[in-house]
Structures are given as structure tokens and as C-alpha cells.
Amino acid sequence: MRYLVTLKVAAQPDGPPPADLMEAIFKLGQEATEAGALLDNSGLAPSSEGARVEVSGGRLTVSDGPFAEAKEVISYALYEVRSKEEAVEWTARFVKLHRDLWPGWEGQADVLRLFGPEDFAPPA
């Protein structure tokens, strides 16, 4: 089963992320890839470079970023794993790196299951 993990930042110290953190993230990504769990991932540019397309009250609006939310989505990862717990474990390792290597950083990762063929199986 596949899980999409999005990482959102709530607060972070000024300046770029520490080199140690970036290196540790790279290493963990490699490990998860070699474990056959990580299928795809990428960092995301700030929402100031993005846009939002919205429907509300029957009206379609397009607005440029940045978005008003307190939390910016800064990366995503796509895992193929055998259980939700396994996706949570990889995510916990990832978030732990931020805690340990970038003091003052706060944020959250959401772990969401993708629908797969098993969800559309014929009734048994």
C-alpha cells in the first residue's frame, strides 16, 4: 500500500537548514530507497511561487501565492510499504532528524494512504 507524506513547517529559525540536517535527510532517503520503501520524493518551493485555484459559492478564482495558512507544505514523499505503521516509522525518523538537527524547528507530517487496486476489488 502507498502512503503520501507531506511535511508542513510551523516555525523555523532564520537562515537555511543546517548542512548536517540536509546530509542526514539525504542519507535517510537513500536508506528508505534501498529498503524498497521510498518511491518518490521532493522538496517544494515556497507557495509564493505557486498558485491556488479555488471554487467557492459557484465561483472559480485563481490566486497567486503565498497562501495565508500558518503552515507551508515544504516537501512530500511517496512510500510503498506493508502497513500504516511502517509508513509512520519512516516518517517518524524523518521528523526526528528535524527535531535533533535543527533546534527551534517545529512542524508536522501527515501520513495519508493512497487508494490502490485493492480498494476497487470485486466484492468477494
Next chain:
Amino acid sequence: MLYPGRMTVADSHRAVEAVWQIESARVIAALARMVNDIGLAEELAQDALVAALEEWPRKGVPDNPGAWLTLTAKHRAIDQFRRRDTYQRKLQELGRDMELRQESAEAELDDALDDHIGDDLLRLIFTACHPALPVEGRLALTLRLLGGLSTAEIARAFLVPEPTVGQRISRAKRTLADKRIPIELPPPAELPARLASLLEVIYLIFNEGYAATAGEDWIRPSLCQEAMRLGRVLVGLMPAEPEVHGLLALMEIQASRIPARTARDGTPILLLDQDRSRWDRLLVRRGLDALRRAEELGTLGPYGLQAAIAACHARTLTPQATDWERIAALYRLLAHLTPSPVVELNRAVAVGMAYGPARGLEIVDSLRDEPALRGYAHLPAVRGDLLAKLGRAEEAAAEFRRAAELTRNVRERDLFLERAAAL
């Protein structure tokens, strides 16, 4: 507590088991190198899991859980050797002083984790897939040691009773011990044959799942995922082997069709009739990437060629645009590498599509007395299809009826009978 938050005991056990699924193969592999016995290595690793289930829910998951499990299991090994009266003999067998090893265990652990993990895992995989073991033993042992699957899960996946799987595993371990098969990387001269045996096991696991995607039990299709996972692990361990990439490419491209290959009522949908918009684009992309890496590394082997054939379909948006000439040429290469009547039959289909049914029929007719195809439903089915295209309706219908008699798959039988009736 494991991770602070709303976790029950059952939750935290599942969380420990998730860590186990991620780490177990590497823990077993490191121990196997130490004790030179796969069965014992697995027992010790299981002991470490039990210890983790007791300790982690109270104290939290350690920062490096894999290292914790390995170290715990190593300590158990040392304790066991001490207690056993075979201590001295084992010591001699190992040729090392375990007491010294205990003192240096921490240092050695870093060593084990940093330098040898890849090699340890490879040794374990090669040993589990050793040609001295019967195929079903290799499959069960690989899923158990490398996949972290329980005996019950393997039994469910292969639709056999649990004790049967248990016996296969224990017999395989005993064979390895009795024949004194060392846990080591194959010598260079044996590598091609040993690698072939390993890839065969992974592809058999994949096909066991792939053949069953119409079934109701989704643990069987999850075998496809497990095989792909093993393929991805292997790509990390042997990045220079083209066939390792080739096999992964083949599995990913084939698996990309899973969402499209059965109708809602479970009826199989043939490749050319599938709704290609339902193919899994991520797997297609990954499969094509893996194929490209295989091509860059050298000449394609049998898996790489099959992947290249599958890629011809994956790259094509409509069945009409399929490059059948290329597929026919790839089948010719494949037939050259691994001569087989089944490959020839597939080539006949491609040739029929590329150069007209008469040319395809020539090849099929040359296969009619092939003993390996006697009773093979797809021989008359392919022949029927080519005859139908040539307008020889009566002969074609007879072939489809023959195919319907031969197949053991009910859905396939219906399909053949429908074709016969439509002529």
C-alpha cells in the same frame, strides 16, 4: 511509551513490528555472519524482537533501532554459546574468541552497520536462494528472512497449509546446515548461475501474486509488491548488474497494468483491450527508468529483454500504435538467449501483428508437435486467433473450443468459448 500520543498496547506492538519489518533482514544478515548459521541467526533475531516488544513500549524506540536489535541479538548469541556445552566447539568453528568479541561488540557493531550491511544482506539473499535448495524452499526462506513475513502469511499467500510452509523452511535450513553451505558471496565463476537462481526466486514470488490478481484475497497480489520491494533492495545492493535492473523494470511495468487487467466482476481483460488510462503511471515511469539503467550497463539479458517488450506497450498510448516489428525483433533476441516454445509462440503473435496473420501462422504451425506445448491452451488459442483473421472461421472456432477444453481457468474458458461462438 513508544511515541507519545494516543497509542494502545496493540498500537505500540504494531509499531514495534513495523520497525521489525524494516530492520529484520539486516539484523538476521549481521547475525548470520557472526554465527554462520541462518536458523540460529533468525532465532536470535526473534529473541531480540521479543525483547523490543517488552522494552520499547515503556522506554521508547531507540534512536537506531536496527543497531539496538542487532546488538541485543549478539548479546544473546554470546550468552547462548557460553551456556551450551558446545561452546568450545562453536568457538573453534568460528575460529574467534567470543569473549573478546563481546568487549568489542559496540565497536564492531558500528563496523557491521556501516561497512558490511550491504554484503551481509547479499550473503543472506544468495544463501536463501541457494540452488541446493528446492524451489519452494528458496521461496519460503526468502520471504521469511528477507521479507519478514510470518509462516502464516507465507502460507496464505501460497494457498498451502501453515505446517507445510513451516516444514519447507525448517527443511531448507537443515539442508543448508547439513550440506555445510557457507553463508558467503558466490565466487565470481559461479556468480551468473547463482544470480540467475536469485532472480528466478524473486520473479516467481512476483508471478505467484500477479497470476492471482483476480482473486479475492489481497495478500496474494501483495506478493507482487513484496517481489518489487526485494527487486528494489537488490538494485541497491548490486547496482552494476544489468539483469537486476532488468527484472525490476519487468516487474514494475507488468505491475503497472494491475489496475486495468480485471473487470469489476473479476473477468480478465487482455492487454490490448485494457483501459490504458488506468495503468499506474508511477510504476510505468519507474520501470522505464530501470530499463534505461539496464541498457546503459550493457547488453540486455532475458529479464531486460522481457522488460523491453513490456515497455513497448507501456510507451504506447493506444494499442493501434504498438510497434509490433520491434516486439517481434525483441522476441527473436529472447528466443536466441533462452530458446523456448512459449517464447516462440509469443513471437508468432507479434509477427502476426507486424507482418500479417499468415506469417504468424507459419511459426505456430511449426510448434504444433512441440511436446512442451502439448496441453497448453494458448497454442490453439493463438492459432484460432490467426485463423480467424485469415477468414478461416470454422477452423478457428475448432481451435478456440480446443483451447477451452485445455484451460483450467474458468474465466479463460468462458473467454475462449465466447470467441468460438462469435465466429
